[in-house]
Amino acid sequence: MSSAGLALVAGHGDYASGLVSAAAEIIGETSAFVTMSNRSLGADEIERLMRELVSSRGIRVIFTDLPAGSCTIAARRVVRSQPDVTLVTGANLAALLHFASHEAGTAYEAASSAAERAKASVLVVGSPDGN
Amino acid sequence: MGIDLFRIDDRLIHGQVVVGWGQSMGLGFIALVDDEVATSEWEQELYRMGVPPEMDVYFKTVEGAASALSDWTADERPGILLTGDIDTMHRFIELAPTVRSVNLGGIHYRAGRDLRLRYVYLTPEEEAALRLLQQRGVVVTAQDVPSARPVPLDDLLATESAR
Numbered sequence: 001m002s003s004a005g006l007a008l009v010a011g012h013g014d015y016a017s018g019l020v021s022a023a024a025e026i027i028g029e030t031s032a033f034v035t036m037s038n039r040s041l042g043a044d045e046i047e048r049l050m051r052e053l054v055s056s057r058g059i060r061v062i063f064t065d066l067p068a069g070s071c072t073i074a075a076r077r078v079v080r081s082q083p084d085v086t087l088v089t090g091a092n093l094a095a096l097l098h099f100a101s102h103e104a105g106t107a108y109e110a111a112s113s114a115a116e117r118a119k120a121s122v123l124v125v126g127s128p129d130g131n
Numbered sequence: 132m133g134i135d136l137f138r139i140d141d142r143l144i145h146g147q148v149v150v151g152w153g154q155s156m157g158l159g160f161i162a163l164v165d166d167e168v169a170t171s172e173w174e175q176e177l178y179r180m181g182v183p184p185e186m187d188v189y190f191k192t193v194e195g196a197a198s199a200l201s202d203w204t205a206d207e208r209p210g211i212l213l214t215g216d217i218d219t220m221h222r223f224i225e226l227a228p229t230v231r232s233v234n235l236g237g238i239h240y241r242a243g244r245d246l247r248l249r250y251v252y253l254t255p256e257e258e259a260a261l262r263l264l265q266q267r268g269v270v271v272t273a274q275d276v277p278s279a280r281p282v283p284l285d286d287l288l289a290t291e292s293a294r
Contacts, residue, residue, distance in 0.1 A: 012146060040249055042141040042239030043215075068181020070145040076177055 004110035006057050007099055009091070010036045010050060010075065011065030019063075023096045032100040034059065038070050047074040054078055054085060060107035061099065063091035063114075086111040094121035133204040134162065136211045139220050140236035143168075143213055144178040144188070147236065147276055152211060153186065155277040159208020160187040164196040164223055165215055193219060197226035217257050224269065233264060235273040235287075247287050250275045258288055 009016040016035035024030060034057055038046050050071070053059060062079075064072040067089045075087045086108045088095060095118035102110040135156060140148065143163060152158060161182065168174040169192045179188050191199055196212070203210055214220040217238070224230050237250050244252035251273050253261070265271050265284055272281040 040239060042237070042241065043143065044141070044241075045239060046142075066146045066150065066181065068144060068146055068149040070142040072181065073142070073145065073177060076180070080173075 004061055004099070004102060004105070004107040006034055006059050007032060007061040007063055007096075007111075008034050008036065008050065008053055008057075008059045009063045009096065010038070010071040011069060012038060012071075015065050019091070019093055019096055022093050023100060026093075026097060027100060030100050033096065036071075041070075043070055043073065046070050047077055050074045050078055054082065060085055061111045061114075062087045063095060063099075064089050065091065088115045088118070090118065091115075092118045092121060094118050132159075132207050132209045134200075134206075134210045134212045136234050137220065137230055137232060138211055138213050138234040138236045139215075139217055139238060140213055141215050141239055142237055143215050144182060148211060148213065149182055149186070151276045153183075156209045156211070158186055158211060160189065160203070160206065160210040162189045162191060162196060162199070162203055162210060162212040164191050164193060164212060164219060166192045166219075169195065193222045194226065196223055200227050200229075217260050221260055221264065224264065224267075228267075230269060232270040232272070234281075235261075235271065236275055247290055248273055248282065251287065262288075 009019055014037065016037060020033045020035055034053055036049060036053060062075045062085060064075055064087065066072060072089050079085050079087050088111050095114040098117040099110055099114040102113060136152065144161060163178060168178065169190045175190050182188050189199065214223060220233060235251050238252055239250065240252045243254045246252055261271050261284055271284040273287050274281040
């Protein structure tokens with residue numbers, strides 16, 4: 001597990017379970033992540049569930065999908081009341097893989113490093129004119 | 132153009148609105164009508180954070196929104212007006228009776244609410260409030276994303292509830 005402890009992955013549909021499943025295909029089963037979906041949940045319920053998971057599992061990092069997503073909105077409310085929790089939005093597989101193998105530093109450092117890795121993993125391959 | 136969609140969604144500004152409807156409609160602005168958010172800069176910043184820079188967001192109380200409606204209606208860009216619950220939309224339409232349609236985009240589970248669609252749960256009082264809107268000539272349909280089929284209120288309330 002990462003030195004930063006457990007992370008919560010939260011988002012639309014099967015985003016979280018899908019990402020964690022994909023991570024397990026690459027690095028093997030990992031206990032680094034807890035997942036949740038916003039499926040069928042209202043804003044209050046998303047926030048309640050997120051707070052419950054953060055509190056009960058000692059989570060210090062939350063990964064979410066869209067900056068405008070309801071999980072991100074809930075996570076920002078959590079971070080506001082719990083400054084020791086760090087949020088990374090727009091997370092992808094590269095971010096999770098990097099986080100899971102992070103071996104030193106604080107939760108914030110691990111989250112920041114994972115975010116940098118996520119950004120660096122997005123590439124455009126091709127030519128502008130299609131030739 | 133102006134406001135093309137009057138939507139009740141307890142998540143307010145989120146992925147379905149910004150990306151789903153936003154891209155489909157070529158959305159130019161969002162009018163978020165909520166008395167609490169309209170008086171909190173932190174809440175406004177929270178909702179503004181995920182909205183693309185080319186999209187404007189206006190935060191208004193119910194009364195403020197009713198006053199601003201004529202300006203929004205005259206706007207050349209397509210817009211969405213959002214409320215977080217049925218009561219707020221009801222109060223808004225009381226002050227803005229020109230509204231002819233309401234979209235139920237997300238009213239999720241809460242104690243006392245029964246399942247109508249996977250994204251619409253209603254209490255008996257909320258059902259009555261929607262029927263009242265319909266009796267006043269407002270067309271009420273449920274539709275979470277643009278590609279989904281709009282479900283008329285009568286069909287929605289005719290479904291077997293989980294009560």
